[in-house]
């Protein structure tokens with residue numbers, strides 16, 4: 047889109063020269079010979095940039111044109127043309143919001159560069175603002191779905207603490223929407239224009255978590271070649287989201303506690319106190335009371351965090367939200383793939399209603415997205431739903447425990463995945479091993495071996511729980 051420029055200049059020769067230069071550069075140029083005319087042009091509609099002489103003779107001055115341009119549209123870029131030796135006024139104009147100034151006499155290149163730069167800066171700002179608005183719209187409070195009593199309580203709590211800086215602890219199983227709540231808390235607060243910084247404490251190694259959070263000084267450890275700002279500083283003026291805080295090492299907990307109490311910390315390897323103004327929102331899927339009782343989590347930090355507590359119910363306890371969540375995820379897939387939005391058949395919706403959703407809303411989103419992509423018709427049928435893999439994956443995800451070694455944790459995750467997968471397959475094939483093996487692409491003997499290894503019992507898969515051994 048061609049940028050619209052208003053040139054306000056009372057000297058005819060300069061006016062014509064500027065128009066010629068800017069039109070040749072590809073801009074759409076409107077001229078005004080004095081302040082009065084400039085205000086009239088502005089009243090007819092916004093410009094992307096106003097290039098105005100500071101002294102315009104009788105009537106409104108260049109400063110008046112600057113103010114009027116900003117009133118019409120805050121984002122209008124204004125560049126002042128100043129007579130030699132009036133830098134002082136030019137600085138005034140910059141303080142009043144001018145983008146830049148050009149002292150007379152000027153050359154064409156100078157004008158071209160200053161105009162292009164001012165327009166580019168404005169374009170980026172506008173893009174940023176639109177992006178922020180879209181993010182806030184997409185992650186805003188109003189985008190969270192929840193019609194049942196429990197979720198309405200959650201929303202009421204968010205509203206109540208909206209204008210405060212109170213620390214909030216969000217709890218809930220994996221995939222229940224803790225991050226979405228943290229983002230919504232930020233977006234309804236006075237800090238919404240400032241950064242929202244999310245840190246997953248479970249995803250950072252013990253050695254690095256402090257440097258990640260608090261930054262480090264040059265030489266603090268091997269490889270620390272320069273000072274590095276941490277996430278607390280990056281969140282300055284905004285909100286820091288400490289996700290999976292239940293997994294934070296005890297020594298780091300002490301430092302976070304100090305930030306909550308005194309709003310200061312030292313960078314790793316430093317002794318200078320850094321003051322920070324952040325609002326803290328924390329989340330965990332862990333049972334913090336047990337963590338405190340067993341000494342893995344500091345009690346004083348626990349009480350400091352739960353000034354306001356938000357408990358997110360698992361999806362299986364808010365199935366009334368299933369249709370709305372499905373509709374939202376079908377909409378999002380359609381938007382992303384630029385396709386028509388698919389519908390769910392009543393049978394498919396009923397089937398979803400019977401699923402335990404161990405992976406909660408995230409699992410539902412994955413199931414819906416997969417069905418929307420893989421199903422052929424406009425309506426998603428029960429057969430298009432891949433609940434087996436998702437529930438096994440969901441269970442495995444939900445049951446991750448970092449108290450064990452990685453290999454142990456992996457082994458137990460794989461085992462619980464296999465267990466759920468096979469039980470589901472055997473149930474669907476009435477315990478018939480041959481048919482099950484065929485359905486899941488396994489050799490009958492190795493399935494039998496797996497059943498023995500995992501110690502699966504017929505009562506585990508038989509519909510009525512009656513014992514009776516696998517049918518060959």
Ligand SMILES: Nc1ncnc2c1ncn2[C@@H]1O[C@H](COP(=O)(O)OP(=O)(O)OP(=O)(O)O)[C@@H](O)[C@H]1O
Nearest residue numbers: 189190191219220221222223224225226331407408
């Ligand atoms: N009430 C809701 N309305 C709409 N979408 C939701 C809602 N709750 C969760 N979601 C969606 O479900 C997905 C998982 O949510 P989120 O990442 O916030 O979960 P979480 O509790 O942080 O999970 P984890 O503990 O695994 O980190 C996201 O895509 C989110 O947008």
Ligand SMILES: [Mg+2]
Nearest residue numbers: 221224225289
């Ligand atoms: Mg999360």
